[in-house]
Amino acid sequence: MKKSQIILFVLAFLIWSFLSWPPDYQHLIVGIFVCGFVSFMTGDMFTKRPYRLKQPGRYLWFFYYVPVFIWECIKANIDVAYRVLHPDLPINPGIVKVKTTLKSESALTFLANSITLTPGTMSVDIDEENGFLYVHWIDVKSKDIQRATEIIVKNFEDILRRIFE
């Protein structure tokens, strides 16, 4: 068994036992077999660098990231509600290009998801080789790559680099 497979097994078994709450020995036995099979088949793909899961600093940064993310999410909702309810429909949309220095796949996924759920922006496509993200912006403040990067990406990039890179 590789480390990556064991981590996937533990995670899958946790989710299974939450899904079949309250715990019951029949469900748990079936869960052990199913999770074992799944992690045996697909465990190699789950994480490429399992040693990073042992570094506690990453978890602390993750707990810092969650409230920041929720706060941005609430701001995004109020922003959309304001734009939709305003009689003149104050939008100024466009697709801009921003640069990111993150490299690993999980960090990029989280960055794109965070951009989508934060005020006024939605990621459309990603250019992984050059590190560019194409972002649909409902209220374009700057077409310049540098300025747009500062406004959209900077908040999350620093936190996500400390979690995933």
Next chain:
Amino acid sequence: MNETIGMFFIVIGLVFDFFGCLGLIRLPDVYNRLQAATKCVTMGTCGILFGLFLFKGFSAAGIKAILCILFLILTAPVSAHALARGAHKSGVKLWKKSVCDKYEEDKK
């Protein structure tokens, strides 16, 4: 007490779901509509599910509600991203008053 707070979350969730649907009708093109739909509907549905969790506590339904919130937050942006990318690739134009389209420029 828990039920009062739960009811509050459910009402907030319903209001934001309503705003999302309103945005789906009022905004002009597919990308703007996706913005409204993803943000408001994700947060609104999470609010409703969290309210349900406060009602039920750590029972079968409550735990499932929390799991649903996690899955929703992970998957809703991914599906919005896939829809927007698919729409752009198959040639759906931006709204005529849009400011810029760097993606179109780079594709050429």
